[in-house]
Amino acid sequence: MSAKIEVIKNKILSENWFVLRNFTYDLTTKDGTTLRHRREVYDRGNGATILLYNREKNSIILTRQFRIATWVNGNENGMLIEACAGLLDNDSPEECIRKEAIEETGYAVGKVEKLYEMYMSPGGVTELIHFFAAEYDEGLRANAGGGVEDEDIDVIEIPFPQAWAMIKTGQIRDGKTVMLMQHALIEGWLSLT
Structure with a gap:
């Protein structure tokens, strides 16, 4: 069943960043x-994320960077450990994640597996x-990673x-x-021992 919606007002409040x-x-x-x-709706475009994992070492590559929204919401230093990710801009999801992987982590990944698509905060x-x-x-x-221009990203193998x-x-x-870590565990790519 689809919802019946009639838009009464659609007003742009800001076009500063998104x-x-x-x-x-x-x-x-x-x-x-x-x-x-x-309701207010924030349109920041769509994105892609990737979990880089190594079965032999039973390890993953994550990044650490400052995220202002987490700092505003009580993350004392604003640093967040996360999987490599980025906005699609004008790229396909796979093109985007390959570009982000090399920019953020320094790894030029080979075969990538598309897992799924998710809305992460659909309320707004x-x-x-x-x-x-x-x-x-x-x-x-391919390189040390760390991001480009206005990024300051630490690459961590864990x-x-x-x-x-x-x-x-x-x-x-x-x-x-x-979610990506849970997927890797469920699929048996990595283990807790």
Whole structure:
């Protein structure tokens, strides 16, 4: 069943970094009742993320960088450990994640596997993230990584059991990263021992 929606107002509030809109709309429910909602929607484009993993070493490559939104919401130093990710801009999801992997981590990945697509914060953000995974080894290392221009990214190789423990201690709190790690565990690519 699809919702019946009538947009009453679609006002741009900001186009500073991405687009923030204020919507007023009428939503007709399944019993025929009409509800008026006012919501702000942040359109930042779609993105892609990738888990780089090594079965032999039972390890993963993650990044650490400053994320202002986490700092605003109580992350004392604003640093977040997460899987490599980026916005699609005008690239396909696979092109994007290959570019991001080499820029952020320094690894020129070979075969990538598309896992799924997810809305991460559908209550107010339009972004759809494409999830990928790829195996890495030192032979794929093209450079030191660390990002480009206005990025300051640390590249960290972590044994999978240690990374898993970091979820429990709150050192890893990024949703997409946890989902990718869970996927790797379920698929048997990596283990907790």
